[in-house]
Amino acid sequence: DTAVSQTPKYLVTQMGNDKSIKCEQNLGHDTMYWYKQDSKKFLKIMFSYNNKELIINETVPNRFSPKSPDKAHLNLHINSLELGDSAVYFCASSQRLQSSYEQYFGPGTRLTVT
Amino acid sequence: GQQVMQIPQYQHVQEGEDFTTYCNSSTTLSNIQWYKQRPGGHPVFLIQLVKSGEVKKQKRLTFQFGEAKKNSSLHITATQTTDVGTYFCAGPSMKTSYDKVIFGPGTSLSVIP
Numbered sequence: 750d751t752a753v754s755q756t757p758k759y760l761v762t763q764m765g766n767d768k769s770i771k772c773e774q775n776l777g778h779d780t781m782y783w784y785k786q787d788s789k790k791f792l793k794i795m796f797s798y799n800n801k802e803l804i805i806n807e808t809v810p811n812r813f814s815p816k817s818p819d820k821a822h823l824n825l826h827i828n829s830l831e832l833g834d835s836a837v838y839f840c841a842s843s844q845r846l847q848s849s850y851e852q853y854f855g856p857g858t859r860l861t862v863t
Numbered sequence: 864g865q866q867v868m869q870i871p872q873y874q875h876v877q878e879g880e881d882f883t884t885y886c887n888s889s890t891t892l893s894n895i896q897w898y899k900q901r902p903g904g905h906p907v908f909l910i911q912l913v914k915s916g917e918v919k920k921q922k923r924l925t926f927q928f929g930e931a932k933k934n935s936s937l938h939i940t941a942t943q944t945t946d947v948g949t950y951f952c953a954g955p956s957m958k959t960s961y962d963k964v965i966f967g968p969g970t971s972l973s974v975i976p
Contacts, residue, residue, distance in 0.1 A: 790949055792906065792966040805963055839905055848955035848962045849894050851908040 752776050753855035755840050761861045762830055769826045770858045772840030780804075781823040782841040782852065783815060792839070798823055799846045827860075835862045867954050869967040877975050882939040884970035886952035893955055895928060895935045896964070901948040909937075942974045 753774045762768055774781060782805075783795040797805035798817045812828040823840060837857045843850040866889045876882050886895065894913045898906040910919055912928035912935060919926045923946075925938040939946055949969040956963040 790900075790969050790971065792951065792969075794963065794965075797963070841906075846962060848964045849911065849913075851896060851911060852898075852906075852964070854905040854907070857905050 751856075753840060753842055753853050755838075755855040755858050757858060758856060759859050759861075761863065763863055764830055764832060766830050767826070767828045768830060768860070769824055770838055770840075770860075772823045772825070772855055774821055774840075774842040774853070774855075776842060776844075776853060777821075778842040778844050778853070779820065780843045780846045780850075781817065781820075782843075783823065783825050784839040784841060784854075786837045786839060786857070788836070796823075796825075797846070804846060830860075830862045832862050835860055867952060867965050867967040869950075869952060869970050871970055872968065873971045873973070875973045875975060876942050878944060879941050882942050882946070882972055884937050884950050884952075884972075886935040886937075886954075886967050888933050888954055891932045893932075895932075896953045897926060897935075897937055898951045898953060898966075899948050900951065900969070904948070906951060939972075942972070944974050944976055947972060947974050 756771050780799045782797045785793050795809050796815045801817045814826045817823045837859050839857045840855040841852040843852045868887045870885050896911045897909040900906045910926050916930045917928040923940045927936045949971045951969045952967045953964045956965045
């Protein structure tokens with residue numbers, strides 16, 4: 750039983766296309782996150798949701814739009830993809846919003862924009 | 864702004880040698896977490912430290928939180944090939960009204976068999 754799952758695992762697409770990544774957690778956690786990891790391994794938070802409510806919205810282009818239909822799901826839609834969007838995107842969840850709770854990461858989605 | 868730094872960025876060791884990575888924050892941290900990411904994998908939580916001067920051990924791994932709660936270290940004794948990966952420290956951001964975790968840039972460990 751995978752605790753945090755993401756689909757797809759790999760995504761190869763052309764510039765200008767729109768794509769979505771889906772994330773689901775079966776841990777009963779309140780909080781979910783999207784992170785972007787670049788080629789240098791930097792993990793940068795993009796968004797966090799707590800009980801379906803957007804809490805953190807870092808300096809991310811408007812082309813990125815998260816959606817949380819329920820507490821167990823957090824999807825990421827990206828419009829008009831650019832070369833610089835190529836990265837690994839991780840979904841994560843934690844029991845509560847506070848930083849003292851450990852985060853459980855999904856397997857990642859490797860996005861390649863050509 | 865608040866920063867969480869890690870040194871070294873990369874470390875190559877012979878199997879059996881010890882390894883240490885250091886994490887430094889520009890501000891005092893209420894807690895610090897450590898994660899490990901294997902090549903091609905995802906970050907996995909290792910441990911959290913909360914108290915000033917706290918030391919915790921997990922088999923060959925020793926984690927320490929500084930007295931001033933601004934730095935931390937992870938020491939691995941007698942490295943094995945299974946220790947290969949990137950080790951991240953993470954601490955809460957103090958510059959926002961909400962609780963947010965900032966990850967350090969990581970230390971990538973290579974173990975030569």
